[in-house]
Amino acid sequence: MPKEARPSTGEQAKQHALAQLRQAILQGDMAPAQRLVENELAEQFDVTRASIRAALIDLAAEGLVERIRNRGSRVRVVTVEEAVAITECRMVLEGLCAAKAAVAADDDQLTELVDLGRAMTKAVADGEPVTYSELNHELHDKVREFSGQQTAVALLERLNAQLVRHRFQLALRPGRPQQSLSEHLAMIEAITARDPQAAEAAVRAHLTSVIEALRD
Numbered sequence: 001m002p003k004e005a006r007p008s009t010g011e012q013a014k015q016h017a018l019a020q021l022r023q024a025i026l027q028g029d030m031a032p033a034q035r036l037v038e039n040e041l042a043e044q045f046d047v048t049r050a051s052i053r054a055a056l057i058d059l060a061a062e063g064l065v066e067r068i069r070n071r072g073s074r075v076r077v078v079t080v081e082e083a084v085a086i087t088e089c090r091m092v093l094e095g096l097c098a099a100k101a102a103v104a105a106d107d108d109q110l111t112e113l114v115d116l117g118r119a120m121t122k123a124v125a126d127g128e129p130v131t132y133s134e135l136n137h138e139l140h141d142k143v144r145e146f147s148g149q150q151t152a153v154a155l156l157e158r159l160n161a162q163l164v165r166h167r168f169q170l171a172l173r174p175g176r177p178q179q180s181l182s183e184h185l186a187m188i189e190a191i192t193a194r195d196p197q198a199a200e201a202a203v204r205a206h207l208t209s210v211i212e213a214l215r216d
Contacts, residue, residue, distance in 0.1 A: 013047040018055040036073040091207040099196035100147035117188045133171035
């Protein structure tokens with residue numbers, strides 16, 4: 001947004017800062033434990049310190065930022081133990097979404113999932129773990145979207161935001177894409193077969209595998 005079109009104060013300024021900070025954290029531009037200095041961020045995003053402070057409070061509520069008394073804010077460090085606990089919660093919610101998608105998705109949406117499976121297979125065959133990771137993320141997004149279970153989707157968005165660093169590290173681990181590909185293809189097969197029980201079981205099996213990989 002051009003500088004002259006973006007207010008530096010008020011709710012719009014806070015939302016601008018919030019969106020920019022969230023994106024920077026999720027993309028890894030801001031590392032875990034990195035200090036978030038209000039003055040510097042206000043200058044960077046051309047908003048007031050009050051707008052930055054309000055955005056940091058929102059990000060703390062999302063679990064992306066940690067506010068330390070008398071020491072300011074930093075990007076929150078999610079431990080392996082926390083990542084496992086979050087993934088256990090994901091298992092229930094993602095399984096629900098997969099079961100719902102198996103019933104609710106239309107034929108065009110099922111075709112999208114099949115196409116994603118083919119693209120993921122190609123990415124693994126071509127040795128492109130970053131592409132595979134992006135397609136993996138897209139597949140889970142599509143399953144949630146097609147489920148129509150908006151409450152679960154909202155909860156998962158907050159949970160998944162905290163796992164970005166761990167998910168990226170797993171994607172780059174040698175042999176991990178090959179292992180998870182078969183798990184994702186089983187999810188797609190169950191959903192396209194319109195078998196909600198099998199779809200939920202496939203998601204649980206996949207996320208159990210993720211937990212085991214996190215603990216390795």
